[in-house]
Amino acid sequence: xxxxxxxxxxxxxxxxxxxxxxxxxxxxxxxxxxxxxxxxxxxxxxxxxxxxxxxxxxxxxxxxxxxxxxxxxxxxxxxxxxxxxxxxxxxxxxxxxxxxxxxxxxxxxxxxxxxxxxxxxxxxxxxxxxxxxxxxxxxxxxxxxxxxxxxxxxxxxxxxxxxxxxxxxxxxxxxxxxxxxxxxxxxxxxxxxxxxxxxxxxxxxxxxxxxxxxxxxxxxxxxxxxxxxxxxxxxxxxxxxxxxxxxxxxxxxxxxxxxxxxxxxxxxxxxxxxxxxxxxxxxxxxxxxxxxxxxxxxxxxxxxxxxxxxxxxxxxxxxxxxxxxxxxxxxxxxxxxxxxxxxxxxxxxxxxxxxxxxxxxxxxxxxxxxxxxxxxxxxxxxxxxxxxxxxxxxxxxxxxxxxxxxxxxxxxxxxxxxxxxxxxxxxxxxxxxxxxxxxxxxxxxxxxxxxxxxxxxxxxxxxxxxxxxxxxxxxxxxxxxxxxxxxxxxxxxxxxxxxxxxxxxxxxxxxxxxxxxxxxxxxx
Numbered sequence: 001x002x003x004x005x006x007x008x009x010x011x012x013x014x015x016x017x018x019x020x021x022x023x024x025x026x027x028x029x030x031x032x033x034x035x036x037x038x039x040x041x042x043x044x045x046x047x048x049x050x051x052x053x054x055x056x057x058x059x060x061x062x063x064x065x066x067x068x069x070x071x072x073x074x075x076x077x078x079x080x081x082x083x084x085x086x087x088x089x090x091x092x093x094x095x096x097x098x099x100x101x102x103x104x105x106x107x108x109x110x111x112x113x114x115x116x117x118x119x120x121x122x123x124x125x126x127x128x129x130x131x132x133x134x135x136x137x138x139x140x141x142x143x144x145x146x147x148x149x150x151x152x153x154x155x156x157x158x159x160x161x162x163x164x165x166x167x168x169x170x171x172x173x174x175x176x177x178x179x180x181x182x183x184x185x186x187x188x189x190x191x192x193x194x195x196x197x198x199x200x201x202x203x204x205x206x207x208x209x210x211x212x213x214x215x216x217x218x219x220x221x222x223x224x225x226x227x228x229x230x231x232x233x234x235x236x237x238x239x240x241x242x243x244x245x246x247x248x249x250x251x252x253x254x255x256x257x258x259x260x261x262x263x264x265x266x267x268x269x270x271x272x273x274x275x276x277x278x279x280x281x282x283x284x285x286x287x288x289x290x291x292x293x294x295x296x297x298x299x300x301x302x303x304x305x306x307x308x309x310x311x312x313x314x315x316x317x318x319x320x321x322x323x324x325x326x327x328x329x330x331x332x333x334x335x336x337x338x339x340x341x342x343x344x345x346x347x348x349x350x351x352x353x354x355x356x357x358x359x360x361x362x363x364x365x366x367x368x369x370x371x372x373x374x375x376x377x378x379x380x381x382x383x384x385x386x387x388x389x390x391x392x393x394x395x396x397x398x399x400x401x402x403x404x405x406x407x408x409x410x411x412x413x414x415x416x417x418x419x420x421x422x423x424x425x426x427x428x429x430x431x432x433x434x435x436x437x438x439x440x441x442x443x444x445x446x447x448x449x450x451x452x453x454x455x456x457x458x459x460x461x462x463x464x465x466x467x468x469x470x471x472x473x474x475x476x477x478x479x480x481x482x483x484x485x486x487x488x489x490x491x492x493x494x495x496x497x498x499x500x501x502x503x504x505x506x507x508x509x510x511x512x513x514x515x516x517x518x519x520x521x522x523x524x
Contacts, residue, residue, distance in 0.1 A: 019481040020321040021266030022128075022505065023313065024155060024275040025050070027302070028069060028147070030328030032058070032475040034280070034290050037214065038299055046307035047299075050326045054479030055520060059491040062472045063428075065437035065449075066330040066465035067377050070103060072474065072494070073154035076327060077127035079498030079513035081436040086124035089464065090150040092442045093376040100376050100458075103442075104153050112183040113191060114167060114174035118149055120158045121178075122441075125512035128501055129273050133159035135507040139270040143184060143259050145252050146277025147243045149174070155275035162187075164255065168242040171200050171230070173255070186258040195254070199247045200229045206297055215293050225294060227283055237460070244283045246301040252276055253305040257312055266317040271505055278302055288335045288466070314480075323481040323504060327497075330467040330474060332455075339453050346453030349410045351375050361404050366392065377464050378456060379444025380405075401446055410454040412468075417443045430470060478520075486521050 035051050042048040064071065064081050068090035071082055082088045092103050106119035126134075129142045144156030144163040153176075156163035162184045167174045172191040175183035190196045204227045206213070216222035229242040242248055256276050259265070265272040280302060282294040290296060313322055339346035355375045362371040369390070373381045380401065387394050395416075402414040413430065420435045434447055449468070450456060456464040474494050481504060495515030502509045503517040 018321060019266075019271060019323045019504070020268075020317055021272050021274065021313070022132075022323045022325065022501065024128075024273070025306070025324060025326045026069070026073060026146070026151070026155065026275075026277045027326070027328050028151070028277065028279040029281045029288075029331065030326075030475055031288070031290075031331060031333070032328075032473075033333065034295075034299065035475070037290055038296065038303075041214070041296075041300060042303050043307050045310055046303035046305075047326075048303075049310060050306065050324055050479045051477045053485055054324070054477060054483055055485075056487045057476040057478075057492065057497075057518075058487060058489050060474045060476050060494055060497070061491055062330050062467075062474050062494045063433050063436055064494070065378075065434060066467035066472060067437065068150070068465060069148065069329050070150040070154040071437070072329045073151060074123055074127065075494050076474070076476075076497050077129070077154070077157065078123075078125045078510045079495045079502075079515040080125055080510065081495065081514070082439055083436050084125055084512040084514075086122055086439045086441065087154060088437060088439050088442050089377045090148070091376060091458075091464075093374045093379065093381055093444070095373065095381060098374055100374070102150055104150055106178070109176050109178040112175040112177055113170075113172055113188070114149075114176070116149055116174070116176070118153060118176045119178035120153050120156070123154065123157065124439075126510045127157040128498055128505075128507075128510065129155075129157040129275065130159045131502060131507045131510055132271060132273055132505060136270045140272050141263055141265055141270075142273035142275070143263070143265075144275040144277075145187075145255050145259070146275075147248055147252070147279055148277070151277050152275075155277060160273075160275075166243060166248065166251065168240045169238045171240070171242065172196055184255075184259055184263075186262060187255055190251075190255060190258075196251065199251045199254070200242060202247050202250075203228055204245050204247070204297075206293055207300055208297075210293055213293050213296050215291055215296050218291075222293060227294075231283075233283070234460075241283045243279065244281045244285070246298060249278045249298075249302050249305050252278055253309050257309060260313060261316070266313070266321060278305075286335060286337045288331055288333065289338060319480060320482045323483075323501075324477075324479045325497075325501065326475075326477045326479070328475040330465070330472045332453075332467050332469065332472075336453060336455055344453060345451070347410050349408075349450055349454055349456045351456060352459055354405070354408055355380070358401060358404055362397070362401065365400065366390075366397070371397070375444070376458075378448040378450070379442070380446040380448070382445045384445070398445060405446070405448060410450050412449045412451045414446055414448050417445055417447060420447065428471070433470070484521055488518065488520075492518055 070090045074087040104118040142160045146152040149165045152165045161181045164187045173187035210222040280298045336346035499517040
């Protein structure tokens with residue numbers, strides 16, 4: 001009864017609050033310095049509007065390990081760290097099966113237009129979308145659309161009406177029946193009517209003459225390029241280049257606009273949410289800086305998509321009734337390849353090779369047995385049952401493995417999981433950062449850190465996290481909802497963003513929030 005009374009008391013404030021729609025825009029690979037370098041090349045209504053006419057947070061710190069987009073998204077959306085929300089990476093090692101699998105793997109649910117069985121149940125706290133849906137007793141509407149399944153589930157949380165991601169093998173939109181409405185009919189329609197395929201069939205060439213790009217300043221005769229979305233990303237993989245081409249962004253923008261218009265988002269007294277993921281990643285990308293025509297072209301084409309989308313939304317519901325939240329993920333300014341070009345110590349940590357050598361070393365000491373069960377994301381999982389059955393000292397084997405791993409080039413430090421959990425650490429230390437990022441259900445027995453300039457790659461040569469700086473930053477901007485232009489240079493934490501959005505929407509903070517709402521200047 002008390003909960004009912006509280007909701008009834010809260011509803012008058014909710015229905016009168018601004019904005020009517022929050023549009024979250026996550027751009028994979030986005031960097032603040034890229035935005036600054038391209039300011040003069042952007043159109044007025046895209047990135048320039050989002051980053052220049054609202055709130056620019058120039059110092060959002062991330063005291064968590066960079067381990068994948070889903071972790072960054074959930075941390076921003078929940079106002080808490082992986083220690084509580086549980087999304088430690090896009091992929092995790094499952095001790096029970098011995099496999100690396102999606103953090104959102106869930107056999108209880110089925111895919112829609114997908115073989116993947118996923119849900120948000122391992123997202124163990126509430127997020128912004130969840131709190132919005134609960135505060136209005138599901139009278140709000142919320143959708144998440146993007147490129148990667150884990151990232152989109154992270155954006156949609158538990159309570160979204162529907163989430164949609166791309167299948168870059170079968171070339172169609174996919175979803176999961178975990179969500180109340182399944183796949184939005186607009187996505188199914190694009191699969192059936194050929195709209196998805198029409199975007200896929202587009203060839204990607206430079207939008208402008210190659211000589212006009214900033215990347216051409218250092219080249220006497222800059223070469224053009226051409227990519228097809230259907231080309232294989234790697235010869236031994238069925239995945240295509242789709243998610244590294246502008247066609248991916250165009251598909252997200254097209255579906256987002258259809259859902260916005262046909263679901264009439266932002267048109268009633270209950271605020272809605274539209275969470276989107278775009279990308280500025282390019283095929284075979286080896287550099288993180290803005291040094292290629294492809295990278296610059298991705299930004300310029302996405303800029304056009306954003307301008308069109310923003311115009312349509314503002315024209316329909318009013319600029320003062322929508323809040324846009326633009327953000328990226330944790331990335332280093334430069335990739336190891338770029339650092340090496342300047343004789344700076346850097347490299348890639350190959351987990352497969354390292355674990356093979358560690359396994360051989362432990363066999364030489366303890367006997368020819370499988371002492372390591374698995375590895376993923378700087379976490380080493382020892383074979384606890386075998387060690388116990390053999391009557392060996394588990395703690396001693398941990399220390400032996402730690403000493404061995406510290407000899408590897410690129411490894412900065414190694415910790416026992418219990419050491420991280422039981423010892424106090426100053427918030428600004430490496431140990432605190434790792435502890436924030438570990439969850440008891442997924443943590444390895446030994447957790448590694450890498451030296452600055454080093455990145456881990458998985459067995460497909462994909463990075464597992466893209467920043468190893470002690471304090472990394474996340475680019476974030478707010479635009480709309482009558483919030484005047486301002487630049488906030490004081491340092492805030494990534495966990496402060498969720499309570500700030502909650503305050504603007506006038507909804508409760510997420511249930512494990514540890515952040516503080518950032519005070520914004522109000523135009524009223």
